[in-house]
Amino acid sequence: MAEFTLRQLEYFVAVLDHGSLTKAASESNISQAAASMAIAQLEKSLGLDLLIRTRAKRVEPTAAGLELGVRARRILRETADLHGGALMGSHEEMRGRVSIGCMVAISPRVIPELIGYFAEKWPEVELDFVEGAAEDLQKGVGEGELDLAFVYSPQVVPGVDVVKVVESRPQFMLAAGHPLAGRASLSFADLAGEDVILFNVPPSAERVTAMFLAAGIEPNVRWKSVVAQTIRGVVASGRAISVTHAWPGVAPVYADAKVVLVPIKDDLPESWLVAAVPPGIDRPRRVNEVIRAAIHLAG
Secondary structure, eight states, X not given: OOOOOHHHHHHHHHHHHHSOHHHHHHHTTSOHHHHHHHHHHHHHHHTSOOEEEOTTSOEEEOHHHHHHHHHHHHHHHHHHHHHTTTTSSOTTOOOEEEEEEEETTTHHHHHHHHHHHHHHHOTTEEEEEEEEOHHHHHHHHXXXXXXXXXXXXXXXXXXXXXXXXXXXXXXXXXXXXXXXXXXXXXXXXXXXXXXXEEEOSTTHHHHHHHHHHHTXXXXXXXXXXXXXXXXXXXXXXXXXXXXXXXXXXXXXXXXXXXXXXXXXXXXXXXXXXXEEEOTTSOOOHHHHHHHHXXXXXXX
16 A cells, blocks of 8 residues: 655645745755655655656656646645544534635626625635636646636536536627617627627637627627726727626626626527536535535526
8 A cells, every 4th residue: 555645745736836846845844855855755655657857947747646636635625624623513514715716707796705705604714716717727626726616618628527606698788878778689780890899818709709700790809808897998988899798696897887788689509607616526515605605696
């Protein structure tokens, strides 16, 4: 039976995080020789090569190293829970940390609400969050760095499981004074020729452009922005239109009297806000509670 220590796993994860034995040793407050020995002992115990050294004097994980990294992060998180008293009273005790990934476009509508909910109902659960692009966040879920990530279903990649949170229908965003702002619904053809401003965190802009093209309309993409308030401001000025996702229970953070959302009547693929989670594992109760709270808050 392979014998290794939690400390060796900690050093190994530190190497993965920093891509360097020197940096990992420094962050772990040990010598480089000690870190190198710990990794060598771990490889010997498992009978596997876990790291390879590149010409750029960095270290990269082997396929076995990548798999061990995922498992090691989970082992270390669960061990931290034990030290934090997660077994007191019940294994279902609501305490510990949840690492959440969230697409930049989604974050303002999800993260503040979740933080407020847990601060009031489950104050011993610590929520951490990372914002980014859908693919990067799901990679973090698959590699064990994140417990879950909120993304849109068309952007789900292989290697994660998903839990539906709320149906999310794209809608046109127009200035309140736009001649078509009072319509019950609009098609892409109705807005042909309009200047467009798009959210520029991949693959958002690409997917909206594909919607226009599927309807036979070449979009006149005049601007792109990574800031939702910038998009709202440009639309409110009447100089462009945009497309955004709307959920039944949550208004976009930039919605106000200066802009309106109009449903798109063209046929579009089904889209959901989903929680991407690690595949094939039993999730801690606190992670399931984050998903349950998101479903409640978004609906």
